Amino acid sequence: MKIVRQRHKILSISPDLIEMIERAGRTCYKSEAHISEGSANQFVRMLKSNGHDAMLEFGQIIIKFITNRGVSHELVRHRLFSFAQESTRYVRYHSEDIEMIEPVWLSDVTDANHAYFLWQQACLETIAYYLRLIGTGWSAQQAREVLPNSLKTEIIVSGNPREWRHCLKLRTSDKAHPQMRALMAPVLEELKIKLPVLFDDI
Numbered sequence: 001m002k003i004v005r006q007r008h009k010i011l012s013i014s015p016d017l018i019e020m021i022e023r024a025g026r027t028c029y030k031s032e033a034h035i036s037e038g039s040a041n042q043f044v045r046m047l048k049s050n051g052h053d054a055m056l057e058f059g060q061i062i063i064k065f066i067t068n069r070g071v072s073h074e075l076v077r078h079r080l081f082s083f084a085q086e087s088t089r090y091v092r093y094h095s096e097d098i099e100m101i102e103p104v105w106l107s108d109v110t111d112a113n114h115a116y117f118l119w120q121q122a123c124l125e126t127i128a129y130y131l132r133l134i135g136t137g138w139s140a141q142q143a144r145e146v147l148p149n150s151l152k153t154e155i156i157v158s159g160n161p162r163e164w165r166h167c168l169k170l171r172t173s174d175k176a177h178p179q180m181r182a183l184m185a186p187v188l189e190e191l192k193i194k195l196p197v198l199f200d201d202i
Contacts (some may be wrong), residue, residue, distance in 0.1 A: 001069065001095070001098050001099070001100060001123060001127055002097070002099045002100070003078055003097070003099070003100050003102050003120070004053060004065055004066070004099050004100070004101060004102065004152060005100075005101070005102050006067040006068065006071070006101050006102075006104075006179070006182070006183050007065075007066050007186075008063055008064065008066070008183065008186065008188060009063065009064045009099065010061070010062075010063050010187075010191075010194070011062045011063060011064050011071070011156065012060070012061070012062040012169045013059075013061050013062075013194065013195070014058075014059035014060050014061070017058075017059040017061075017161070017195065017198075018040040018041060018044055018166050018197060018198070019040045019196070020058050021040070021043075021044050021047070021055055021056060021058050021059065021112070021161070022035060022039065022040040022043045022044060022176050023035065023051065024055050025043060025044075025047050025055040025060045026043065026119040028052075028055070039163050040197075041197045042118060044056075044197045044198065048201070053162050053165075054162075056160065056161045056162035056165065056198070057160040057162045057163075058160065058161075059160060059161060060158055060159065060160060061158070061159060061160070061161060061164055062156065062157070062158040063156070063157050063187060063189070064154065064155070065154070065155050065156075065157065065183060066101075066152060066153075066154050066156075067152075067153065067155070067179070067183050068100075068101035068149055068150050068151060068152060068153065068179065069088075069147070069148075069149050069150075069151045069153050069175070070149030070150070070177075070179070070182050071101075071179050071183060072085060072153050072155050073159065074171075074177065074180055075155065076155075077179075078157075078159070078163065078167050080159060080160075080163045080165070081157050081158060081163060081167075082157070082158040082159065083104045083155060083156070083157055083158075084155070084156045085094065085152060085153060085154070085155040085156075086153045086154045088140065088141070088144040088147060088151070088153075089140060089141035089144065090140065091140060092134070092140040093127075093130065093140070094131075095096060095127060095131055098127050098130075098151070099151075099152055100123045100148075100151060100152060101151075101152050101179075102149040103119065104151070104178055104179055104182040105179075106119070114148035119150070121146065126146050126147060126148050129146045130143050130144070130146050130147055131145050133146065146175050157190070161195070164191070164199075165198065165202065167184070168184055168187065168191070168199070168202055169202055171183075171184040172184050172185050172188050172202070188202060
């Protein structure tokens with residue numbers, strides 16, 4: 001078993017995303033003649049302040065996440081995204097390549113060493129049962145029944161800026177699950193750098 005930390009990687013952002021949103025929005029107002037060098041940011045801020053969020057649905061941002069199965073179950077509830085996820089039905093794990101995502105709150109536990117040991121032992125036991133079930137002739141899709149939420153999964157998520165804004169507002173708040181918040185906070189910080197006009201108000 002390997003213990004890894006969750007992470008993300010931005011795979012793709014539509015070229016000229018801000019300019020595309022401006023062009024779409026100005027179509028509504030028939031104000032395309034006002035498009036000029038640097039006008040897109042100001043226009044997108046106006047769209048946001050007026051609540052004209054439908055224009056933020058133009059363009060795509062695609063992000064790859066490595067996280068645990070529990071977090072991925074929350075992530076796929078954002079149904080306007082598109083998803084491609086590592087399948088426990090078709091991926092047959094072996095003892096040396098099973099990865100578990102380290103819980104982010106272990107450092108906050110009073111007796112962190114003992115808690116870490118208990119969590120690690122629980123993961124090792126489920127892996128042992130998984131492998132034993134495979135050994136009895138169960139398929140991967142059958143033996144997966146005993147795998148824990150901590151199991152590492154890879155998931156690629158594609159969505160428009162409006163849905164990413166909605167997701168990041170929810171999943172970086174103090175009410176979000178701590179593992180989800182720890183995954184999404186760095187995403188928000190990176191998008192604030194890459195696309196500040198779209199994300200700097202979150």
